[in-house]
Amino acid sequence: MSSDPCTQFPPAPAPSAAGPAPRGAASLPRVLSIAGTDPTGGAGTAADLKSIVAAGGYAMSVVTSVVAQNTHGVRAIHVPPRQTLAAQLEAVSDDVQLEAVKTGMLGTVEVIETVSAWVQAHPPQVLVVDPVMVASSGDRLLEPEAEQAMLRFCELATVVTPNIDELGVLTGSPRARTEAEAFAQARRWAARTQVAVVVKTGHLEAEEVANTWIAPDGTEHRVRSRRVETTSTHGTGCSLSSALATRLGAGHSLAAALTWATGWLHEAVEHGAALQVGSGHGPVDHGHQGRRLAAAGSAAPWLTDDAVPQRWEHPAQLAAADGDAVRGTVVPAVVPPAGPWTEALWAAGSPLAAEISRSGFVRALIDGSLPEQQFSFYLAQDAHYLLRYSRALAALGESSTDADARAFWAASAQECLTVEMALHHDWLASRPHAAQVPVGPVTSAYTDFLLARALGSPTVVGAAAALPCFWLYAQVGADLDEVAPTHPYAAWLETYRDPGFVEGVAGALAVVEAELAAADPAERAEAARDFLLACRHELEFFEQARRVEVGTADGAGAGGAGADGAGADGAGAGADAADGPSADEPATTAAPTVGAAR
Ligand SMILES: Nc1ncnc2c1ncn2[C@@H]1O[C@H](COP(=O)(O)OP(=O)(O)O)[C@@H](O)[C@H]1O
Numbered sequence: 129m130s131s132d133p134c135t136q137f138p139p140a141p142a143p144s145a146a147g148p149a150p151r152g153a154a155s156l157p158r159v160l161s162i163a164g165t166d167p168t169g170g171a172g173t174a175a176d177l178k179s180i181v182a183a184g185g186y187a188m189s190v191v192t193s194v195v196a197q198n199t200h201g202v203r204a205i206h207v208p209p210r211q212t213l214a215a216q217l218e219a220v221s222d223d224v225q226l227e228a229v230k231t232g233m234l235g236t237v238e239v240i241e242t243v244s245a246w247v248q249a250h251p252p253q254v255l256v257v258d259p260v261m262v263a264s265s266g267d268r269l270l271e272p273e274a275e276q277a278m279l280r281f282c283e284l285a286t287v288v289t290p291n292i293d294e295l296g297v298l299t300g301s302p303r304a305r306t307e308a309e310a311f312a313q314a315r316r317w318a319a320r321t322q323v324a325v326v327v328k329t330g331h332l333e334a335e336e337v338a339n340t341w342i343a344p345d346g347t348e349h350r351v352r353s354r355r356v357e358t359t360s361t362h363g364t365g366c367s368l369s370s371a372l373a374t375r376l377g378a379g380h381s382l383a384a385a386l387t388w389a390t391g392w393l394h395e396a397v398e399h400g401a402a403l404q405v406g407s408g409h410g411p412v413d414h415g416h417q418g419r420r421l422a423a424a425g426s427a428a429p430w431l432t433d434d435a436v437p438q439r440w441e442h443p444a445q446l447a448a449a450d451g452d453a454v455r456g457t458v459v460p461a462v463v464p465p466a467g468p469w470t471e472a473l474w475a476a477g478s479p480l481a482a483e484i485s486r487s488g489f490v491r492a493l494i495d496g497s498l499p500e501q502q503f504s505f506y507l508a509q510d511a512h513y514l515l516r517y518s519r520a521l522a523a524l525g526e527s528s529t530d531a532d533a534r535a536f537w538a539a540s541a542q543e544c545l546t547v548e549m550a551l552h553h554d555w556l557a558s559r560p561h562a563a564q565v566p567v568g569p570v571t572s573a574y575t576d577f578l579l580a581r582a583l584g585s586p587t588v589v590g591a592a593a594a595l596p597c598f599w600l601y602a603q604v605g606a607d608l609d610e611v612a613p614t615h616p617y618a619a620w621l622e623t624y625r626d627p628g629f630v631e632g633v634a635g636a637l638a639v640v641e642a643e644l645a646a647a648d649p650a651e652r653a654e655a656a657r658d659f660l661l662a663c664r665h666e667l668e669f670f671e672q673a674r675r676v677e678v679g680t681a682d683g684a685g686a687g688g689a690g691a692d693g694a695g696a697d698g699a700g701a702g703a704d705a706a707d708g709p710s711a712d713e714p715a716t717t718a719a720p721t722v723g724a725a726r
């Protein structure tokens with residue numbers, strides 16, 4: 129440690145005129161990033177600030193070095209005098225109580241010593257050290273002679289987050305070629321230093337990128353994530369460590385914090401390329417999840433008044449649900465319409481069908497990356513839905529005047545109950561937490577709407593509102609290629625293609641076509657409007673599960689990853705608890721026979 133007075137900090141709490149604000153009562157964790165800059169906003173302090181905010185913290189920043197860099201690489205590094213660094217650190221700690229500190233690029237021995245001295249004088253509750261050494265562009269961000277100082281600094285951390293190359297340097301081992309080798313290195317280092325390590329496998333080749341917390345006592349918590357084929361990974365390490373620090377600072381367990389940070393970053397990586405920032409290795413979209421959730425709370429009406437004519441006289445009068453006149457770009461329906469009226473309904477609802485296929489929920493369900501906790505929530509809501517949907521179908525059976533329609537709705541209502549029972553037996557029995565999740569607001573809004581139409585509107589209207597559940601569910605099956613038996617949701621995905629279910633869809637289409645043909649134009653228009661609203665309810669129904677915050681206790685199937693899991697400083701929860709079906713979950717259980725719904 130240097131004896132320079134600039135690196136000698138008074139012990140905490142450092143007094144100032146007002147002194148640091150008292151602990152407790154803060155609505156958000158106050159998180160400090162100590163890092164270098166990136167003027168293109170992808171890495172360093174900029175990435176850290178965005179990540180801390182995204183993770184739910186109040187973000188602060190102390191700059192260690194001013195870096196002229198962009199998505200192609202580093203052009204110049206200026207390290208301000210150590211007095212400047214020390215003064216920044218003191219300005220923060222004299223005034224602000226911190227819940228977490230994250231360090232990134234420290235760069236030189238002098239900087240590391242200054243930060244080390246400050247940390248020792250003001251030990252934070254949570255210190256996440258990202259031992260930044262070399263940028264993804266290949267440029268060095270840590271002087272070679274500073275490596276030893278960095279290794280010593282890491283021993284002050286709550287957790288360190290090296291990438292594969294940095295882990296090798298940290299442990300004095302050759303670069304790990306497999307996850308198992310990386311784990312062995314991390315275990316040895318954690319046992320020796322009593323500091324936890326998050327092993328990140330972004331730099332390995334495998335399709336799965338996992339982040340694994342390895343505690344000093346050897347316990348592990350592994351969070352799986354799917355590799356995104358993209359060049360937009362600049363600043364991923366900065367972002368993960370900042371989000372992790374924030375969640376730990378907020379008091380989440382290590383399992384919950386790592387699960388959340390990994391899932392959030394996955395979405396940010398997935399949408400980074402669309403930002404079109406720079407022509408090299410672009411940044412990730414730190415705000416994607418926040419914007420998605422904000423959009424879910426929009427108060428904008430789902431349909432404008434002119435979306436459907438007052439009187440629907442001819443099939444061609446209907447516009448697409450996005451307001452455009454129906455054009456030739458309609459997504460083909462896997463179960464074909466039964467006549468001109470249902471054909472027009474399909475064309476009008478086609479933008480929503482396409483949106484469901486593109487939705488994060490459906491894509492994650494199909495590619496297997498949907499977190500188990502969100503899948504469990506979906507199952508729980510599905511069970512609530514089926515019970516209520518069955519009542520709506522039974523009501524349609526009672527109000528139908530046509531004998532075939534009556535028989536069809538009654539049989540469908542019955543089948544729905546059978547499917548609901550199978551859902552409990554085959555899927556929810558092994559997820560007792562999910563089985564107890566109450567009906568959510570999205571499910572409730574959809575089913576209240578369906579029941580109101582089935583019980584209080586003309587039969588044609590209730591029937592049209594009930595149709596998207598059949599038709600759009602079958603459509604999801606069209607997006608499926610062969611599902612590998614190792615897919616975590618293989619058995620569930622098969623239900624979308626069940627031939628009995630496809631037959632049921634055709635039956636519903638025939639009934640609705642006949643009802644529409646016989647209806648008067650005003651009722652027909654009402655039916656079209658409610659068909660489109662039900663399509664939108666379908667989209668919301670799928671997407672609601674992605675609004676469940678993984679790693680917290682508010683969703684279903686929290687497993688070992690709930691907020692009440694292992695503490696941040698303690699042992700990890702069981703491996704794979706939150707992000708994929710565990711060995712005893714029924715990933716390959718026989719699918720319930722879906723014949724009527726969802
Ligand atoms: N291509 C990718 N697809 C999905 N997630 C990624 C990808 N690249 C990085 N990540 C996420 O970012 C984390 C950190 O990335 P990594 O490249 O391992 O570290 P660093 O940025 O420190 O070099 C990974 O553990 C993973 O969660």
Ligand SMILES: Cc1ncc(COP(=O)(O)O)c(N)n1
Pocket residue numbers: 163164165166171172173195197232233260262263264265269361362363364365366
């Ligand atoms: C200031 C700063 N800190 C960290 C990184 C590493 O980020 P990456 O490895 O993604 O380039 C960077 N490029 N710049």
